[in-house]
Amino acid sequence: xxxxxxxxxxxxxxxxxxxxxxxxxxxxxxxxxxxxxxxxxxxxxxxxxxxxxxxxxxxxxxxxxxxxxxxxxxxxxxxxxxxxxxxxxxxxxxxxxxxxxxxxxxxxxxxxxxxxxxxxxxxxxxxxxxxxxxxxxxxxxxxxxxxxxxxxxxxxxxxxxxxxxxxxxxxxxxxxxxxxxxxxxxxxxxxxxxxxxxxxxxxxxxxxxxxxxxxxxxxxxxxxxxxxxxxxxxxxxxxxxxxxxxxxxxxxxxxxxxxxxxxxxxxxxxxxxxxxxxxxxxxxxxxxxxxxxxxxxxxxxxxxxxxxxxxxxxxxxxxxxxxxxxxxxxxxxxxxxxxxxxxxxxxxxxxxxxxxxxxxxxxxxxxx
Amino acid sequence: xxxxxxxxxxxxxxxxxxxxxxxxxxxxxxxxxxxxxxxxxxxxxxxxxxxxxxxxxxxxxxxxxxxxxxxxxxxxxxxxxxxxxxxxxxxxxxxxxxxxxxxxxxxxxxxxxxxxxxxxxxxxxxxxxxxxxxxxxxxxxxxxxxxxxxxxxxxxxxxxxxxxxxxxxxxxxxxxxxxxxxxxxxxxxxxxxxxxxxxxxxxxxxxxxxxxxxxxxxxxxxxxxxxxxxxxxxxxx
Numbered sequence: 001x002x003x004x005x006x007x008x009x010x011x012x013x014x015x016x017x018x019x020x021x022x023x024x025x026x027x028x029x030x031x032x033x034x035x036x037x038x039x040x041x042x043x044x045x046x047x048x049x050x051x052x053x054x055x056x057x058x059x060x061x062x063x064x065x066x067x068x069x070x071x072x073x074x075x076x077x078x079x080x081x082x083x084x085x086x087x088x089x090x091x092x093x094x095x096x097x098x099x100x101x102x103x104x105x106x107x108x109x110x111x112x113x114x115x116x117x118x119x120x121x122x123x124x125x126x127x128x129x130x131x132x133x134x135x136x137x138x139x140x141x142x143x144x145x146x147x148x149x150x151x152x153x154x155x156x157x158x159x160x161x162x163x164x165x166x167x168x169x170x171x172x173x174x175x176x177x178x179x180x181x182x183x184x185x186x187x188x189x190x191x192x193x194x195x196x197x198x199x200x201x202x203x204x205x206x207x208x209x210x211x212x213x214x215x216x217x218x219x220x221x222x223x224x225x226x227x228x229x230x231x232x233x234x235x236x237x238x239x240x241x242x243x244x245x246x247x248x249x250x251x252x253x254x255x256x257x258x259x260x261x262x263x264x265x266x267x268x269x270x271x272x273x274x275x276x277x278x279x280x281x282x283x284x285x286x287x288x289x290x291x292x293x294x295x296x297x298x299x300x301x302x303x304x305x306x307x308x309x310x311x312x313x314x315x316x317x318x319x320x321x322x323x324x325x326x327x328x329x330x331x332x333x334x335x336x337x338x339x340x341x342x343x344x345x346x347x348x349x350x351x352x353x354x355x356x357x358x359x360x361x362x363x364x365x366x367x368x
Numbered sequence: 369x370x371x372x373x374x375x376x377x378x379x380x381x382x383x384x385x386x387x388x389x390x391x392x393x394x395x396x397x398x399x400x401x402x403x404x405x406x407x408x409x410x411x412x413x414x415x416x417x418x419x420x421x422x423x424x425x426x427x428x429x430x431x432x433x434x435x436x437x438x439x440x441x442x443x444x445x446x447x448x449x450x451x452x453x454x455x456x457x458x459x460x461x462x463x464x465x466x467x468x469x470x471x472x473x474x475x476x477x478x479x480x481x482x483x484x485x486x487x488x489x490x491x492x493x494x495x496x497x498x499x500x501x502x503x504x505x506x507x508x509x510x511x512x513x514x515x516x517x518x519x520x521x522x523x524x525x526x527x528x529x530x531x532x533x534x535x536x537x538x539x540x541x542x543x544x545x546x547x548x549x550x551x552x553x554x555x556x557x558x559x560x561x562x563x564x565x566x567x568x569x570x571x572x573x574x575x576x577x578x579x580x581x582x583x584x585x586x587x588x589x590x591x592x593x594x595x596x597x598x599x600x601x602x603x604x605x
Contacts, residue, residue: 089391089396092390092391092399093391096390096391099387099388099390100384100387100388100592100593101592101593101595101596102596103435103596103597103600103603103605104431104435104597104605105380105410105413105414105417105430105431105434106414106605107605108383108387108410109407109410109411109414112387112390112403112406112407112410113403113407115390115391115403116399116400116403116404116407119396119399119400119403120400122396123396123397123400126396161596161605211605214604214605215605218603218604218605219600219602219603221600221603222600222603327391327392328391330392331391331392331393331394334392334394334454335393335394335395335398335455336394337513337515337516337519338394338395338398338455338509338516339394339395340512340513340515340516341508341509341512341513341515341516342508342512343512344512344513344516345507345508345509345511345512346508348511
């Protein structure tokens with residue numbers, strides 16, 4: 001976004017992925033224009049609901065909230081969308097950790113806006129989950145009770161300013177690689193939320209890349225800070241794609257339902273292939289001695305992340321799991337009296353009827 | 369340049385305090401709203417400090433002024449540097465700050481200094497939203513539950529004395545804040561009344577911020593804000 005640095009070729013590190021988001025958006029519109037198979041009004045009264053559901057999926061039409069869907073499809077989506085929403089909310093913490101210490105006012109403003117976007121993404125995703133018949137309050141309770149997960153990556157600490165850059169470049173980069181295919185997810189509200197989110201994420205990734213580029217081309221201490229951050233975030237970012245395909249429990253059914261379009265290992269490979277040339281532009285080293293181009297596969301060979309560590313972090317024993325959950329619970333508990341007051345006030349206003357709105361209007365004029 | 373530092377430092381320190389709320393607000397919508405208000409204040413601070421540095425003519429930019437001055441050189445009012453407290457204290461601070469900034473920016477938007485008038489014209493629209501946000505929360509908390517009423521009254525009582533400093537006379541400034549107290553009261557008193565809150569009596573009136581005599585809190589706030597920038601002298605970010 002700042003031309004004088006000009007570190008990023010083309011439209012940015014994720015520009016190819018952004019094209020795919022645009023294509024997904026066009027496909028969504030095209031599907032809507034084609035109309036649904038065998039039911040001009042969208043509701044086939046006579047058809048067997050299971051068959052109709054399958055026909056919609058096969059025709060690359062979107063499943064909408066009022067459509068019949070198998071319980072397992074609904075449960076899978078609720079689990080996945082909620083986990084995604086929780087990740088946005090918990091993900092505010094590691095980056096929010098640097099808002100008060102951002103090293104320039106411009107960086108402070110960019111970081112505040114980014115963390116605010118994450119809260120906004122959390123809101124759209126909770127709204128998408130609510131279309132499946134579960135309330136945001138229930139989902140928040142499940143998170144706070146430890147019964148629903150969030151992305152394990154946010155259980156690592158942000159120890160230096162460069163970590164904010166590394167999160168933008170690697171973590172948001174991995175998130176985009178994961179999420180771009182979700183723009184074609186068979187469930188309409190989720191696909192539409194993902195299109196919007198991916199566009200903003202690509203902007204965040206570019207900002208993270210720019211932070212690292214500036215550090216890598218700064219003082220020796222800044223350069224060292226940048227390399228240290230990449231060294232610490234590389235493998236946890238690779239682990240964001242989940243366990244290897246041979247161990248992935250949810251994948252096959254999700255692929256059949258077109259919730260998921262590519263396997264964990266395919267997406268991980270795509271991410272590595274995207275990052276290597278970007279690391280060269282940054283002038284930073286990816287901490288993998290086995291990283292090399294494989295001409296036969298037309299991809300990079302690389303060392304996989306430590307999946308045992310991933311499992312430990314998922315099960316609660318990462319460096320910051322306890323801290324992240326404690327902070328979320330504290331905000332929730334300490335805010336309870338505020339939410340109760342807002343509900344009590346709204347109830348009083350409803351009880352008083354329209355006359356109660358007059359003083360507010362008068363104050364509005366006084367304030368203007 | 370002192371009047372620009374007073375405006376810019378008010379906005380910067382207010383943004384810094386609001387930034388502390390991120391990921392800790394009572395609900396998700398409020399995380400977004402507080403970040404929004406912090407961004408507005410930060411944006412105004414950047415324009416005001418940049419302009420102050422240019423007028424000074426010593427080559428200081430917004431970051432030199434924000435990161436390389438000590439607390440004795442800051443010109444913000446005491447109100448903005450006070451700790452966030454609970455959500456009621458934060459809303460009391462925001463209500464009083466916005467009810468001061470709105471008439472101030474409105475008057476400045478018509479002042480002879482065109483650059484300052486343009487900054488104030490933009491900030492005025494943003495501050496009108498801040499005031500509305502704080503007003504609605506003051507009503508909800510004041511007229512919500514017994515606990516929220518108690519907390520909001522306590523917050524108003526705690527912060528009210530710091531509002532006097534906002535209207536200290538400054539005849540050299542383009543708009544003398546001394547003339548704005550009546551407008552401030554015309555905004556704030558009806559909100560407190562509708563929120564079933566008691567408007568505190570005037571009395572103790574702590575001051576000193578505009579002369580660089582702050583509370584003990586500011587030095588800690590700056591220590592946190594400036595730590596990284598100062599650890600790498602001359603670095604670009």
